Amino acid sequence: MRAYATIGNKNMQVYPIKLSQPMGATLAVLGVKGSLALAHGAVGCSSLTKIFFTRHFCDPIAIRTTAVSELAAIFDGGEGIVREAVQNFLPRVRPEVIGLFSTGLTSAKGDDLKRIANSINYPIVYAETPDFEGGLESGWAKMAAAFIEQVMKPGLNLRPDKVLLMPHVSLHPLEVEGVKDLLAEFGLEVHALPDISDSLDGHLGINQASLCQGGIAMDEIKQLGSAGLVISVGASMLPVAEAFLRKSPQALHINIPGLMGLQATDTFIGQLMRLTGREPGPRVKHWRRRHRDALIDSHFYIGRKRFILAGEPDRIVDMAAALAEAGGIITAIIASTPGKSLERSVAHRTLVGDLEDAEGMIDDCDVLISNYHGERIARRHGKIQVLRGFPILEQIGAQLKVDTLYDGGTHFLVEVANAIIAGHPH
Amino acid sequence: MRKKIAETPGNVAPCAHKSAGGQDCRGIEPPGLATFGCAYEGAYFALAPVSDAVHLVHGPMTCLGSTWEFRHVGSSCAGLDKTQVGFTTDIGEMELVHGGEKKLAGAIDYAISKYQPQGVFVYETCVTALIGDDMDSVCGAAERRWNIPVVPVHAPGFIGTKNYGERLGLEAVVNHIVGTKEPEFATPYDINLIGEHNINGEMWMYKPILQEIGVRILSTFSGDGRIEKMRQAHRARLNVVVCAKSSLAIAEIMKKRWGIPYLSASFYGMREASDAIRRICRQLGDAKLIKKAEQVIAREEAKVNKALEPYRELFAGRKAVLNTGGNKSWAFAVALQDIGIEVVGVSVRKSNEEDRAKLRNILGADAVLMEKPVVEQIPLIMRTGADLLLAGGRSLYSALKKAIPFIEVSQEKTGNYCGYGGLINLARDIDLSINNPVFKLVSGDAPWEKKVMEPEQCLGRGA
Numbered sequence: 001m002r003a004y005a006t007i008g009n010k011n012m013q014v015y016p017i018k019l020s021q022p023m024g025a026t027l028a029v030l031g032v033k034g035s036l037a038l039a040h041g042a043v044g045c046s047s048l049t050k051i052f053f054t055r056h057f058c059d060p061i062a063i064r065t066t067a068v069s070e071l072a073a074i075f076d077g078g079e080g081i082v083r084e085a086v087q088n089f090l091p092r093v094r095p096e097v098i099g100l101f102s103t104g105l106t107s108a109k110g111d112d113l114k115r116i117a118n119s120i121n122y123p124i125v126y127a128e129t130p131d132f133e134g135g136l137e138s139g140w141a142k143m144a145a146a147f148i149e150q151v152m153k154p155g156l157n158l159r160p161d162k163v164l165l166m167p168h169v170s171l172h173p174l175e176v177e178g179v180k181d182l183l184a185e186f187g188l189e190v191h192a193l194p195d196i197s198d199s200l201d202g203h204l205g206i207n208q209a210s211l212c213q214g215g216i217a218m219d220e221i222k223q224l225g226s227a228g229l230v231i232s233v234g235a236s237m238l239p240v241a242e243a244f245l246r247k248s249p250q251a252l253h254i255n256i257p258g259l260m261g262l263q264a265t266d267t268f269i270g271q272l273m274r275l276t277g278r279e280p281g282p283r284v285k286h287w288r289r290r291h292r293d294a295l296i297d298s299h300f301y302i303g304r305k306r307f308i309l310a311g312e313p314d315r316i317v318d319m320a321a322a323l324a325e326a327g328g329i330i331t332a333i334i335a336s337t338p339g340k341s342l343e344r345s346v347a348h349r350t351l352v353g354d355l356e357d358a359e360g361m362i363d364d365c366d367v368l369i370s371n372y373h374g375e376r377i378a379r380r381h382g383k384i385q386v387l388r389g390f391p392i393l394e395q396i397g398a399q400l401k402v403d404t405l406y407d408g409g410t411h412f413l414v415e416v417a418n419a420i421i422a423g424h425p426h
Numbered sequence: 427m428r429k430k431i432a433e434t435p436g437n438v439a440p441c442a443h444k445s446a447g448g449q450d451c452r453g454i455e456p457p458g459l460a461t462f463g464c465a466y467e468g469a470y471f472a473l474a475p476v477s478d479a480v481h482l483v484h485g486p487m488t489c490l491g492s493t494w495e496f497r498h499v500g501s502s503c504a505g506l507d508k509t510q511v512g513f514t515t516d517i518g519e520m521e522l523v524h525g526g527e528k529k530l531a532g533a534i535d536y537a538i539s540k541y542q543p544q545g546v547f548v549y550e551t552c553v554t555a556l557i558g559d560d561m562d563s564v565c566g567a568a569e570r571r572w573n574i575p576v577v578p579v580h581a582p583g584f585i586g587t588k589n590y591g592e593r594l595g596l597e598a599v600v601n602h603i604v605g606t607k608e609p610e611f612a613t614p615y616d617i618n619l620i621g622e623h624n625i626n627g628e629m630w631m632y633k634p635i636l637q638e639i640g641v642r643i644l645s646t647f648s649g650d651g652r653i654e655k656m657r658q659a660h661r662a663r664l665n666v667v668v669c670a671k672s673s674l675a676i677a678e679i680m681k682k683r684w685g686i687p688y689l690s691a692s693f694y695g696m697r698e699a700s701d702a703i704r705r706i707c708r709q710l711g712d713a714k715l716i717k718k719a720e721q722v723i724a725r726e727e728a729k730v731n732k733a734l735e736p737y738r739e740l741f742a743g744r745k746a747v748l749n750t751g752g753n754k755s756w757a758f759a760v761a762l763q764d765i766g767i768e769v770v771g772v773s774v775r776k777s778n779e780e781d782r783a784k785l786r787n788i789l790g791a792d793a794v795l796m797e798k799p800v801v802e803q804i805p806l807i808m809r810t811g812a813d814l815l816l817a818g819g820r821s822l823y824s825a826l827k828k829a830i831p832f833i834e835v836s837q838e839k840t841g842n843y844c845g846y847g848g849l850i851n852l853a854r855d856i857d858l859s860i861n862n863p864v865f866k867l868v869s870g871d872a873p874w875e876k877k878v879m880e881p882e883q884c885l886g887r888g889a
Contacts, residue, residue, distance in 0.1 A: 011536060016491060020491060043455065043463065044489070051492070055496075060824050064460075065460055066458065073556065085457035085459075088458035089459060103552075104517070104553040132517050132519055132553060
């Protein structure tokens, strides 16, 4: 276990990778079926977020804003303008639930979301997610916890075969689907919260723009209290699991730190075997053989290569472990925000910072794994880049990528190895 | 909150952006229905193309995190193009309690010492406006410390729309930078381009043509912009306001302060581009220049007409709906007509009375002028059987999800449709879009949705 640090005496972010809590909250709302995200802030908070995710996912994003103006910022405590917003859009869309969250502006002026939500006669789930604290992971987690606290019924009879999966924000839609499928193979009835596996997965449906078309249903969330088993993925989801256990203390909770690489997947499947007394099916077993083979095939290229990983803590710590399995040297992990998962980083240097920090260490790096903003830096220094994280604007299919479990781990190693092969003159 | 915000320089100049409802370009939209960007976004995007300046956003993470590198603005900057670097103070809880001025001062010093810009723009945001940071004095002190312009831009998101923010951003430049340096030499053919962001290099589609004719671009606000050039902008003989109503206000200020006349011009579409060139040359009033312009226009139009011939045939009878902001509406409408496509509907949401009259004149009596394009555009396409929607990124996937061919015309777009060459690009992209087989393919039934089993789909039995 090693300590992590921020790089000192810098009063700012340059080439930032950090994303805000309201953006994380938006994604969490998009994991609930029939929902509408409502940002309580100035117009930009939602219009910018909408464009950001629309371009990342290549899909319409259901989000609206209370459009707090200069006058409202001074004179309104929030009730008036939130009520007005809801009254304005209800004739056009009738969401199952409104996911209301604050932004820097409205939290700074002290609007009380609980009072506001209670004063409006419509299903509203609310979370305080100012963008001057936390980041993408915590915004997602706070909104997820809000659904547990405000929607889930307490005191239901526990069912040992019912499992609630709590994925961290960086798991791609198809990765969530993969974990759900795996759990189902162990004979469990699976629910995920938030569940973006069929809302942000890039499918062609109908009326996708106005309301969230996939995700966990509100009725399902109400009944989550009967889940005998809760599996949270990533350290950022621990507070959500705690919120669940406060309401349902008898349930069994396990936290899975990561799902990338052979050892992480072995650990997870080992736990599932002990919990259910079952073995995984033949397909999973065969994917493990492929994963082992991919480790052998890719180690020529990944081995001894130096990596810098920048992104959300839960994801990059997980990813670093998977690359280290194939012999990669992790020069640095640069996290967008502090996170408990950084304590188990396998990198030589682990810090909270930005891509300027990555550029400062670029001589000790062969491959930069980061979001789209790292592209120019990698190109400028002649480094190989693999795109992961938010946003990815110049490639399509980010939502279809699977890097987790045996099958995803196999594809991930192959992709990284091929990027290295393509990036080096023969 | 300090008084400063209510007294922004935006109130000093008349605004040409009056809508039918009499709202000015602050145009606050109703809660729950608002879809425009905010003032900060407008100011940031208006100035970010200045590639030798540091653009420092004084606010929490969302403001910069979801705007930087979201537009491709062309820059010919040698060395590091600072347009592609994001700088933010990333305000946290500490600053909320103790104020962010110290952090801001430190950030300005760090950015200047490390990146050696010719100037710094500091963008105010909702949170830093709310906590009352005195940006003016922090910027003033930094300016004296470093001896380069450090310009506070007071356009926090909640103050108004993107258009309004763009105007405030440009006004900050006019008030702080323009007129602080004399050009080495001046010519009677010096102009400024205002409101041109050079997105995807659009300015470069017509700039060489103007130069060939003999017009000198003294300064641009702010596509491929430079601080040094902006400082000299007051010596131009003409301001050309390119496609943005919000920029008219600063042309008006420059007219009052330095006596520079201005005109509005658009370079979208062949007729508009030619018209713009003619009006610029006529205003500069030199017979030789006008003659040269006619030669160049004739040559370029002949080139475009030849390139468009096959497309006009291909597009015969094709119809389009257009949803873009401000006076881009008529500019694109004309461009579409130039390539032989009928425009059956157009958004007038951001247009003023003059724009509306102009559109009616261009499109004829039958075209629909959409007041609420977000609601109206898809039904209009269904009703008219239009083949294509041209709109901003917000409409992109709602159209594509209905299998409607789409061309993006916005500040985030990837195409370059400006000038004579741009019209050919537009024709090519429209052809690629409406004649692509995917739209028909994805609209077809799945095997399990087909009502009647076709005989050849039945498998034969036995041998």
